[in-house]
Amino acid sequence: MDRLVFTSNATIKEQATARQVLVNDLANVSTVGFKSSYDVALQSVKVEGPGFDSRYQAQAVARDQIRLTPGAVMATGRPMDIALADQAVLTVQAPNGDLAFTRRGDLKVNPQGQLENGSGHLVLGNGGPIAVPPGMQISINPDGTVYAKDPAQPPTAPSVLIDQLRLRDATDVKLARRQDGLFKVDGQADGVDIAVGQGQPRLIPQALEGSNVSAIEAMTRLIDHSRSFETQIRVIKEMKSLDESGASMMKTA
Known part of the structure; x- marks a missing residue:
């Protein structure tokens, strides 16, 4: 008993x-x-002790790998909202300064003039955190290019390219969840980047992706x-x- x-x-x-x-x-x-994680896996473990040598019990093995199944895309009409398409992820700066990834695309300009998402993580471009000139209107193209335009100028005035969102394709990469909720390459140390592949990651402007x-x-x-x-x-x-x-x-x- x-x-x-x-x-x-x-x-x-x-x-x-x-x-x-x-x-x-x-x-x-x-x-x-x-993004949800894969379910907890179970493995059989032999129980040592008196009795027959055939006692096994299930033991839970946490596998916090990210399931990149797309969520529902909601059109918002807001120029700074983006939804990552397919298996693309957005590169951001973690609170400890490490490079990390996310699918959250409700972007905004913080008081320091830097682009960040709704969780307060700085969005990275080609040269680090993306800085936005004061008073400029931001627009983002499907390829991740970020343009700024002075609202005081005529509507026909061209927009100015200020940076490029650092998008990565995670189709062939397993991602794990960090302690701060951001993503990292599974099995690698925090801050390791995803290798740039042949495919060009894309996003959906003026839209947000819901939870999956x-x-x-x-x-x-x-x-x-x-x-x-x-x-x-x-x-x-x-x-x-x-x-x-x-x-x-x-x-x-």
Whole structure:
């Protein structure tokens, strides 16, 4: 009975990681450009100890690899909003200064005159963070080129190229989630760049990409985890009851 209680308790512990992933996905259903992770994988681990040499139990293995399935694209009409197309990612500067990647494209100009996204991460261009001249109107083309125009000039005046968004194609690259929520190359140190391939990453101007998390699917799986948790607790309580009944029968009169 003790071994059965141990197995049930181990199951509850191993499912905790998967529940955390689901809760995090649900919390980011409405986050712009959020990408879910692959499910927690299970592997069989041999249990050492007395008894037959055939005891195995499942052990959770966290695989926080990014699922780049596109989310719903929403047209906003805002010149500084972009939605990354296909498997493209946007290069930004992480809070610690490292190079990192994201799919969040709600861009704006901060008080220092630099381009950043809705999370406050500086957007990188060819020479570092992109600086925007004061008072200029910004427009972004599908190839990632950033143009600025003085609103005081006539409408026919040409726009001026100020920089190029550092876009990367992650089609053949596995991405993992950093501690700050940004992406990095899986298996590599933080700050490693993605090699430039033959394909040209593209974006959709004046649009935003929604989260790729299905709220209904995530809620259904979370309910399934809750029922599994209740089942394991019921097993532990039943074993406790059987153990108490056995102890009572062994008592001498």
